[in-house]
Amino acid sequence: MKYSYLFFILLCPSLVLSADWLNFRGPQGNGGTSISSITQLSIENKNSWKSELPGRGLSSPILVNGQIFLTASSGPKQETLHILSFSQDNGNLIWDRKFKATGRTICHDKTCVAAPTMVSDGRVVIAQFSSNDIFCLDLKGDLVWLRGLTHDFPNAANGLGMSSSPVISNNVLVAQVENDADSFTTGINLNTGETIWKNIRPKGANWTSPVLLGKGNEQKVALQSLKGISMINPSTGKESWNYQEGASTIPSSTPAGDILLVPSNGLTALKSLPDGHSHTQVWQDNKLGPGTGSPVISGDRFLVINKANVLTCAKIKTGEILWRMRVQGPASGSPVATASHLYFFNEDGLGQIIKLGETEGKVVSTIDLGETILCTPALAQSALFLRSDKHLWKISQD
Amino acid sequence: MNKKLFILSSIFLLLKLYSKSSTSSRELIQPLINIQSQGKGNKEAIEAWPEISQLPPSAIPELLSAMNHANNLGDNWIRAALNKICEQNIKKIPTQEIVNFLKDHSNQGDARHMAFQIIQSYQSLKAKKLIPTFIDDPAPVLRREAVEMVLDQARKTEKEEVKIKLYRKALQKAREVDQIKEASNQLEEAGQEINLTQLMGFLMNWHTIGPFDNTERKGFSIDYSPESNGDLNRKHEGVDGIISWKEFSSTDELGLLDINQQYGEMKEVCAYAQTTFNSKTEQPAHFRIGSKNAWKMWVNGKLLFARDEYHRGKTRIDQFIIEGKLQKGENQILLKICQNEQTQSWTKQWEFNFRITDPSGSAIHSSNLISK
Numbered sequence: 001m002k003y004s005y006l007f008f009i010l011l012c013p014s015l016v017l018s019a020d021w022l023n024f025r026g027p028q029g030n031g032g033t034s035i036s037s038i039t040q041l042s043i044e045n046k047n048s049w050k051s052e053l054p055g056r057g058l059s060s061p062i063l064v065n066g067q068i069f070l071t072a073s074s075g076p077k078q079e080t081l082h083i084l085s086f087s088q089d090n091g092n093l094i095w096d097r098k099f100k101a102t103g104r105t106i107c108h109d110k111t112c113v114a115a116p117t118m119v120s121d122g123r124v125v126i127a128q129f130s131s132n133d134i135f136c137l138d139l140k141g142d143l144v145w146l147r148g149l150t151h152d153f154p155n156a157a158n159g160l161g162m163s164s165s166p167v168i169s170n171n172v173l174v175a176q177v178e179n180d181a182d183s184f185t186t187g188i189n190l191n192t193g194e195t196i197w198k199n200i201r202p203k204g205a206n207w208t209s210p211v212l213l214g215k216g217n218e219q220k221v222a223l224q225s226l227k228g229i230s231m232i233n234p235s236t237g238k239e240s241w242n243y244q245e246g247a248s249t250i251p252s253s254t255p256a257g258d259i260l261l262v263p264s265n266g267l268t269a270l271k272s273l274p275d276g277h278s279h280t281q282v283w284q285d286n287k288l289g290p291g292t293g294s295p296v297i298s299g300d301r302f303l304v305i306n307k308a309n310v311l312t313c314a315k316i317k318t319g320e321i322l323w324r325m326r327v328q329g330p331a332s333g334s335p336v337a338t339a340s341h342l343y344f345f346n347e348d349g350l351g352q353i354i355k356l357g358e359t360e361g362k363v364v365s366t367i368d369l370g371e372t373i374l375c376t377p378a379l380a381q382s383a384l385f386l387r388s389d390k391h392l393w394k395i396s397q398d
Numbered sequence: 399m400n401k402k403l404f405i406l407s408s409i410f411l412l413l414k415l416y417s418k419s420s421t422s423s424r425e426l427i428q429p430l431i432n433i434q435s436q437g438k439g440n441k442e443a444i445e446a447w448p449e450i451s452q453l454p455p456s457a458i459p460e461l462l463s464a465m466n467h468a469n470n471l472g473d474n475w476i477r478a479a480l481n482k483i484c485e486q487n488i489k490k491i492p493t494q495e496i497v498n499f500l501k502d503h504s505n506q507g508d509a510r511h512m513a514f515q516i517i518q519s520y521q522s523l524k525a526k527k528l529i530p531t532f533i534d535d536p537a538p539v540l541r542r543e544a545v546e547m548v549l550d551q552a553r554k555t556e557k558e559e560v561k562i563k564l565y566r567k568a569l570q571k572a573r574e575v576d577q578i579k580e581a582s583n584q585l586e587e588a589g590q591e592i593n594l595t596q597l598m599g600f601l602m603n604w605h606t607i608g609p610f611d612n613t614e615r616k617g618f619s620i621d622y623s624p625e626s627n628g629d630l631n632r633k634h635e636g637v638d639g640i641i642s643w644k645e646f647s648s649t650d651e652l653g654l655l656d657i658n659q660q661y662g663e664m665k666e667v668c669a670y671a672q673t674t675f676n677s678k679t680e681q682p683a684h685f686r687i688g689s690k691n692a693w694k695m696w697v698n699g700k701l702l703f704a705r706d707e708y709h710r711g712k713t714r715i716d717q718f719i720i721e722g723k724l725q726k727g728e729n730q731i732l733l734k735i736c737q738n739e740q741t742q743s744w745t746k747q748w749e750f751n752f753r754i755t756d757p758s759g760s761a762i763h764s765s766n767l768i769s770k
Contacts (some may be wrong), residue, residue: 159710
């Protein structure tokens with residue numbers, strides 16, 4: 001009886017649908033998707049809706065099996081942690097699970113405790129917070145396990161707040177808890193919440209998220225820090241190869257097939273070699289450095305928005321710049337893209353849908369949400385989901 | 399006779415059943431209390447939680463009571479079970495027993511707050527009536543609710559005299575910084591005199607010694623001689639030769655001690671600050687430090703906490719709250735405050751504030767006002 005519940009969860013086949021958006025920056029962790037382009041998005045469309053949120057947050061929504069999962073934090077010290085489920089159809093709140101922060105909740109005013117984006121394997125959802133509390137729930141909202149990494153390691157905290165979004169690979173949750181004082185990355189058993197491995201990491205505030213490279217048992221996780229990239233085996237935490245030319249601590253790396261675009265010396269493309277234990281540098285361009293948001297993939301091209309709000313489109317394989325245009329910034333979130341369009345929201349809540357041509361980009365429509373938007377959107381077949389401190393939106397094309 | 403025997407037997411059976419059920423509930427909950435750091439005990443908790451979350455609503459007081467014995471992780475496991483039980487039994491929640499639990503100050507503050515949150519979720523009017531009773535509550539999280547109600551009344555009233563009276567009450571009862579600041583700001587705007595330094599109990603008088611080397615931030619980990627000898631008459635070797643302890647006081651209303659004023663704006667250095675705090679009794683205490691620099695804190699020679707982080711945000715009041723205890727009589731407080739190599743304008747500060755409170759957040763004042 002007691003074990004049956006756990007086994008049900010663990011043995012239950014994954015219910016991942018092709019339209020699901022299971023983690024930060026989508027199915028490939030690079031902001032790109034194979035979903036057809038949606039260009040008629042409007043908050044006025046009949047299937048669009050807006051729902052109130054019980055607390056603040058910068059985390060992005062994730063989409064699993066018809067539900068939206070999202071985090072928020074509330075209370076005078078943001079000490080109440082919310083994990084929320086909404087219906088994708090109508091925006092109704094399905095459940096709101098509340099927990100107490102066990103780690104530090106002090107953050108810079110611009111960010112908040114609900115900064116990291118949730119992740120799912122289709123059976124369970126994982127929520128990590130800036131307090132370094134981690135919760136694993138099933139899709140009904142029942143608790144499977146929890147951890148308090150600052151409870152375990154009291155100096156694991158960043159006075160400005162943490163924002164790294166965890167990833168799941170080979171049934172291991174990889175969580176980067178990197179900061180000035182007690183910096184580490186840990187691999188946690190997705191079934192039990194127990195620590196499998198813990199790697200000491202470079203000391204220094206780090207807001208980047210790990211990304212996955214490759215598939216199946218050969219999949220690796222790229223950890224980014226001010227020192228560069230450490231490519232590790234998620235099952236053991238052992239390093240396969242590293243790149244030590246330094247990297248940004250804000251925008252994250254972007255995987256594109258077997259290439260990893262690293263915000264380092266502008267932008268640097270790295271490629272794992274077939275032996276799995278070494279890499280080669282494909283190209284490097286100091287004109288392609290991203291601002292706060294991470295590079296996004298669209299087919300065989302990638303796009304970056306720099307600190308001056310210039311959007312650059314370039315080829316993944318060569319780094320050749322195809323065109324540039326100015327967008328209305330500034331932005332904190334990363335853009336997302338289909339094969340033909342880019343979806344980008346600035347901090348004022350102005351959404352810009354940009355057609356990605358061969359020689360130029362063109363804004364084809366805008367959406368004004370009238371609220372501060374700091375998150376990265378999630379894309380579904382016919383809609384886009386995003387949140388502010390107060391609201392969650394579905395912006396539908398019909 | 400048979401009837402009496404039947405009644406007695408029934409009572410005995412019921413008591414036995416109750417006892418068995420109660421014992422088994424306690425046993426069932428135990429894995430959530432046993433949860434330890436680093437995922438230890440997770441497997442047992444994972445097994446137990448589904449059954450615990452299906453307990454009848456009559457088990458709510460027992461689960462709240464279990465929170466008294468759980469650490470913060472166990473607290474969250476139990477919280478999740480309580481929320482589920484309440485959701486499934488909205489009309490059967492034993493409100494009066496939960497209120498009784500809430501009113502019993504021998505229960506832990508977080509457990510009592512959870513009891514309050516349950517009442518608030520399902521009987522909001524009853525919860526609202528309870529709030530004023532928290533005005534002197536030992537649990538800061540509950541006391542805050544009552545102070546907020548007073549502040550809200552003050553915000554809304556048009557009558558200046560009533561407003562001042564309400565803000566005065568809020569200031570007297572508040573223990574959290576944002577509420578204290580709001581009440582004191584409003585009173586000062588109304589021309590009232592407020593002594594925040596005294597109210598919040600900032601330690602204003604210290605002795606400092608420095609600078610010591612902190613090149614490449616290595617000084618943070620070096621045990622310089624003041625860490626092992628706190629004699630204020632003893633000289634030590636610093637960056638610039640032999641140095642001695644010097645008096646250092648703050649006149650800032652919120653107790654900010656700007657070390658740059660003592661040594662000039664320096665980089666890659668450390669300084670120590672020491673004071674003596676007289677406590678009338680042995681008592682649990684919260685040592686509350688604010689600093690945007692790396693720091694270490696010792697109380698009576700024991701290192702309580704160390705934080706190796708520089709300039710991640712501003713110096714705040716109660717930025718770090720470290721639990722410890724004061725001994726009766728003199729207590730030596732020693733701080734090490736480090737400055738790093740950064741040169742940006744927002745990294746010039748080399749500063750701290752410090753106060754001591756009881757666990758409810760009430761300032762504890764030293765019986766001596768000037769350090770030795």
